[in-house]
Amino acid sequence: MNLVLLTREDFISHDRVRISDRRMDHLVKVNRITQGDTLQCGLINHNMGVGTVTRLTASFVELSVTLEHEPPRKLPLSLIIALPRPKMLRRIITTATELGVGEIFLINSWRVEKSYWQTPWLADHHIREYMTKGLEQSKDTVLPKIHMKRFFSRFVNDELPSFLKNHLCLLAHPKGRQSLPTQVAENVILAVGPEGGFIDREVETFERIGFMCGTAGKRIMRVETAVPYLIASLFS
Template structure:
């Protein structure tokens, strides 16, 4: 019976992420909470309707609603596809202001980034490090929203570094080793290189950019400054533009 219903149409919605705790059997899951409310109120889920589903950090497939109540719904699922390939990227970003951080987390997860380092910089306000968005549960929530949008299941790893110099001197050289190592900087830089699938380390500064001292330290760690042209972009715009320029669309 499992293979039969997947020949029928599927609701064109974002991926429904499943967790191992949802499974009541090999092909049977129960969903409650935020995901249930979203499927019920936004997607108007009905018994017999099919949705794209995927297990967090696992396979993707399809699920058919078999039970619908006021508190939960149940799906019969078949998981047989690998998630999209991750970008071969280690992304290093000066911590954005909180409002922008939410969007940035969702954007990088949507674009396939799996390793994100949030670091300090001279132009990062100290208050940014106190935002509740950096709490583990909230970080995870925004990353999951990005995965759902992209139809991906692999959760990115996020690392926080509150001191710029120790990170750049003690950790960054090893992170950048054997990769195409770049720092986005609008001045005294070469044009953005052509798209390639090679492993890459990319550093992006705060609003206003890295100061000269920081750029020099990043150079010493092996990163080459690059630019996107004469226009100065906001961080939330620069991230997708840079990634679309640096990596093939078919990756």
């Protein structure tokens, strides 16, 4: 935990917070905090700064906080991902959050198992947990926007075109006929398919609305590997 991520409910006055959940456990057991220590803190979706440990008991820790700095900017990237397996989903969302992705669309695809949409791990509180871990790791406070789109054709044909203006639209596919660009300086919408990639009809649907289908190289990667690799290639 590189940042103590705070909520409004943590505040007991305008500049003092009290925490007693897993964050306290981590600070005590891993960081081994003592009274007087200074920690990096941030209010979720707001400013960042520092907190000084003013009280430490067996059941809670109190901090005096000063939050005067803006969080880091997000990448100019919207990420579209075919809904992966639940365990992989957790890792992908956390990693994308760490890397500064500001918007994620989880969509259906022919190769997405229907059962994936029924998993309890898609519940709002679980999704928030995955993002929170990414923010704590990367020292950020702003949660990505998450959209769930269960109908492929409705989303790609009817909704997605309104987002495309002034964006470089890329579709990562293992059978892409050209290489995806690197080190771009534009707003990007990047679509990543399920294991095995989008089927031909889905690729054609993306291409029809202006997406460039490309590959990241000869190696075929798992989605959880491809996502950070692609993001790093685009914005390194």
